[in-house]
Amino acid sequence: MKKSLCLVLSAVMILSAAACGGAKTSGKSSAVQSIVKQAEGMSMEELAKKAIEESNGKMFYGVGNSSRGKSALPLFIKYLQSVNPEYKLDFEWQQPKNNKIFDQLTADSLKSSGTFAMTLIQDGNQIESKMVRTGILDTFIPKEWAEANGLAADAYPAYLPLQTLNKVFMYNCVDKNKVYDNCWDFVAKDEHGLYMDIDSEIVGKNFLYMLTREDYATILKDAFEALSADERAYFMPTVNAMASEAADLGLGENGKYALAWIKLWVESYNAQTDDGPICNILVDSSAVNKFGLLVYSKIRSVKESDAVSKNNIKIAAYQDGYAGMGGYGYCHYLFVTDNSPLPWTACAFIAYMTCTTDGFSAWGKDMGGYSANPVVLAKNEAIYNHKNGGAATKDDPTEYPAKNDRGYEWWTNDGKLVIEDPEYCASVAFTVGSWIETLTKYSSGAK
Known part of the structure; x- marks a missing residue:
């Protein structure tokens, strides 16, 4: 497991807790960060129940560099409906062009309650300088993801890589x-x-x-x-x-x-x-x-x-x-926005994408894209057989x-x-x- 962790996290910057956002560096936690902290101790099933309670009948906005977030959301909704058949969620996934995602998230962060619940984002340099140090984005580490990587709570990375x-x-x-x-x-x-x-x-x-x-x-x-x-x-x-x-x-x-x-x-x-x-x-x-x-x-x-x-x-x-x-x-990273209107649902969606093969399936068919969860990585290879894909x-x-x-x-x-x-x-x-x-x-x- 240690070897797997080394390989998986070689693409992830292990930052000090002090670098995880403006609210954290000041010694204070935002409301969203408090929810994230609770969510990190919950199973996928427990998060699903929280998400259903929070967002049933509502609208979920996500933003990302990858259009496949739009493909993953219907699968996530279907999963939540397996828990509660009455659950409904409308959604919109935006994919800004020309690297405008940072401007869009920065503008949205000025609202007391933002539009975007979460983001899937790339470019570690700008994430570090514009998003993390400024406290705009918060990292949520799913319990199953941490367990698959053999991580204790005090060793969580500041960024969560999807792949x-x-x-x-x-x-x-x-x-x-x-x-x-x-x-x-x-x-x-x-x-x-x-x-x-x-x-x-x-x-x-x-x-x-x-x-x-x-x-x-x-x-x-x-x-x-x-x-x-x-x-x-x-x-x-x-x-x-x-x-x-x-x-x-x-x-x-x-x-x-x-x-x-x-x-x-x-x-x-x-x-x-x-x-x-x-x-x-x-x-x-x-x-x-x-x-x-x-x-x-x-x-x-x-x-x-x-x-x-x-x-x-x-x-x-x-x-x-x-x-x-x-x-x-390079990585696609997942974050909850610090003013997320649906933080529980955002955490559940992030856990679904990083801890289940169905959640990762929007990306799993491609060679050259590797889940940062070693359990999902192995299961995905068993499904698609990329090593013999030719x-x-x-x-x-x-x-x-x-x-x-x-x-x-x-x-x-x-x-x-x-x-x-x-x-x-x-x-x-x-x-x-x-x-x-x-x-x-x-x-x-x-x-």
Whole structure:
């Protein structure tokens, strides 16, 4: 269980209790925080009864980065109706675009009783700086989730992750002579990876922040040393030029390797608007020698045709001899708003999503999305068999190795997935973030 906890919580920032919100830091608890404290000692069934009592016949508003909250709510209502057939709940799920969720939650927090009962939200950096430190959002840790992770009440994380998502390096493999066997290959001369722009999807910028943490910088250094002499000679001037920058930014011994990779990446990637189009480009037979860094699950929806196939791509980290990071991972976190109009129902909904396979099912069908509850994680894999998700079937006898998800434990160990740490991102957002802003992005007319 300790091993599972280590793996599951590697994507979660274990913050001190003092960082859990304005009301908590002042030594006072809001009414919602008092309810959350009670709820943390209750079972799913007990929370369901509280939710039914509180919200029967009412309207529930949720807001999130993932549209699938809208898919989970009807299942939650059905569960509550199994407890009380007379229960009714209307709901609306909003998904703000262009990272406006933080503005929306901030504005709603100014009301004595807010509109939104809870949120499913990503971007640990902004959550930490704009939502948690300001006391706008409160963390609720379901009893069953804590038990599954072997956690005592005094060891609860300040954030509750629903899941960890991974974005992985994948490349078109139609040209059998072209291989990417080192993460430095993606920033080599004349390479232009397809990637969502860091100013439109901020978690992509968090990925770059995380590379400067010494453990991930060391992975980059080790991958650099695995390159051929000619390849090292090409990158060495940039690495050496970053030594003084790394010192100025207060980075560790291997910070220069991180800054070199970041500089080369920002100045070479071909910015795209979304991961879906990136996937559609890469799986086409015409996309020879193209690669991208994108959400792994996108390949699940690829439709086979004469020109398009999931076998036109390879997952870089799965290839023998690959060196360096295979991609990065970030979380969807769940919070109760500190002025929630339906805090008991919010807690019950959060517990349902994180502690039951039905509650997680809105996300469970995707490879590359891993429940932060080890019990749900195992049950979900038994249902969807992602580790053999590319196997031949009666309807489609072709094997698709790229779909065989090797799982969370493999990705965070062998796959060297770079995991978002909200506190670290917040700590370097001004220093490293300001330095990144000085870089000149690659510009391409045809995307």
